[in-house]
Amino acid sequence: MPPLIPEPPFPLPQHFLYSKLMCWVALDRGLALAKELSATDRVPAWTAARQEIREAIEENGWSEKVGAYTQAFGSDVLDASVLMMPIMGFVRADAPRMRSTIDTIRDRLTDPEGFVYRYQVADDGLPGREGCFPLCTFWLAKALALAGDVAAARDLFDHAVACANDVGLLAEKIGTGSGEMLGNFPQALSHIGLVNAAWAISEAESAAD
Structure with a gap:
């Protein structure tokens, strides 16, 4: 007998790079707080696990074909979430692989206005095509800084901020080619991305003076 509720058309499971990165971040921050957490006995295991994740990302998360870190291990799909790698301190933004990734996303994962898609060709089980995301655009601005x-x-930062409404609020998405605010409104993540990018750009500009 077939199931009463059919299974959704989800794609096959994958090892997503962003998930691996966040595991690395948890271990890295845990190590930094180990003494305060009374967890110094776990430092050797956490250190080994953190290094294992780093090696897995570097070995399996980089695509020579694309010239970028990609959405999942063994994938050639670009995903703006990999911009979190330098933002979270996994790798320097000016390291050769990361700089290539930043440039590739800027060239291939943006609309004509320069706003950033999360991804474009991945099968995520959802119908239709999404717009660009202010959050992803601010990730790119911060990575560039x-x-x-x-x-x-x-x-890029100024261009994205110009999409805000008359009281400075941003939505979840930006309509491709129109600049229209789409999706949830206002969207906290868009504003978090704005603040973080603004801080990074301000710091970079001050350092350059």
């Missing part, structure tokens, strides 16, 4: 490309970071 961290890489030392401060002018490009400032230009």
Whole structure:
């Protein structure tokens, strides 16, 4: 007898790079807080696990074909979430692989206005095509600032901020080609991305003076 509730058309399970990265971040921050957490006995195991995750990401999360870190291990799909790698301190933004990733996302994962899609060709089990995301756009602006490309970071940041409404609020998405605010409104994540990018760009500009 077939199931009463059919299974949704979810894609096959994958080892998503962002999930691995966040596991690395949890271990890295746990190590930094080990003494305060009275967990110094766990430092050797956490250190080994953190290094294991790093090696897995570097070995399986990089695509020579694409010239970028990608959405999942063994995948050639670009995903803006990999911009969190330098933001979370996994790798320097100006490291060769990361700089190549930043440039590839900027060239291939943006709309004509330069706003950033989360991804475009992945089968996520959802119908339709999504717009660009202010959060992802601010990730790119911050990554550019961290890489030392401060002018490009400032230009992209100012362009994204200009989409805000008359009281400075942003939605979840930006309509491709229209600049129209779409989705949940206001969206806290968009504003968190704005604040973090603004801080990084300000720090980079101050350092360059």
